[in-house]
Amino acid sequence: MKQVQELPLTENCHHWRKISEVPWDLQKYWQQRHTIFSYYNEGIYMTHDAWYGVTPEPVANQIAHDLSLIISEDKTTIIDVFAGVGANSIAFALSGRWERVIAVEKDAATLACAQHNASIYGVANSISWILGDNFEYLDALNSSDSSSLEPDLQVNIKSTVVFGSPPWGGPGYRTDEVFDLSTMEPYNLTKMHESYRMMDHALYLPRTSDLRQIAHLAPEGSKIEVVQYCVEGASKAMVAYLLAEKGAEVEEEKNSNA
Known part of the structure; x- marks a missing residue:
């Protein structure tokens, strides 16, 4: 994994201006484009899959506001571990609440869209962009040898919050009356909580979870x-807002003193 400054947009990055340009399976999402990004017409870019999972701008802004109330003031860094095309990271940066906003995304084309979109909102330089797998990143931060990470990738776990908006996948989140989070693909609730439990974390989940x-x-x-x-x-x-486990805090202290 590595911190990246400015990735180039690729053929997988799109800005569609007319519905005739939009694949049929995305047309209903494209019709909501100005709710998803109010600056869409300024040149917002999306990948195909991003249309399914992007957080609508009003929701992203409200989550950013709520986090500022729910999370204690001594938390100064937030990591958006499934950054996608940048909706939540942009909202966190615009809120002015955080000293540092880190956006992690493992797909280069998607991260290129996120950086481009953040530049439209004027906050691209206020976000640290990491190309890589967030679970590997968090495992490295939680290990006793986080110094193996490049200095720009290191954070103080005690002052850091994780926000996760994972892909929901699976067969039933759209139709199940109650969605089983153990079947969520490719990452279920247990997988995420185990990775993030050493820090306060907020998880963006299907409405019927x-x-x-x-x-x-x-x-x-x-x-x-x-x-x-x-x-x-x-x-x-x-969104479920979870505090760091107290036992995990003790474990982190032991690791940092090892």
């Missing part, structure tokens, strides 16, 4: 805040 599975992650005697986010009265997703 099984609340019992989320509640199971709460440390004994504590609660998890879950918020439904809507656009024009229709729920788009829920």
Whole structure:
């Protein structure tokens, strides 16, 4: 993995101006383009898959606002671990809440779109861009030898928050009355929580996600805040806000002193 300054847009990056240019399976999403990005006409670029998972701008802005209220002020860095084409990272940067915003994306074309889109919103230089797998990155940060990472990739775990908007995949999130988060593909709830548990983290999940599975992650005697986010009265997703596990904090301290 590496920090990148400015990736070139590729043939997989698109800015469609007319519906006749849009593949049939994306046309309903393209018709919502100005809700997804209010600056779409200024030259927003997307990959094909990004249309399915991008956070609509009003939701991204509200999440950024809510994080500023929910997360304690001593947390100064936020890592957007599934940055996609940049919607959430842009909102975090625009909020002015964070000293450092880090966007991690493993697909180069998608990250190129994110950097380009952030430049349209005037915040490209306010975000650190990492091309790589976020689980490998978090594993390196959580290891006893995080010094193996380049200096620009290192953070203080105690002052860092993780935001994860993963691909939802699987057969049923659109149709299941209650979505089983253990079947979410390619990364299920347990996989993400285990990787992120050493830091406060917020997970952007299908609106019908099984609340019992989320509640199971709460440390004994504590609660998890879950918020439904809507656009024009229709729920788009829920976000679960989880605090770092106290045992994980002790583990991190041991690792840092090793």
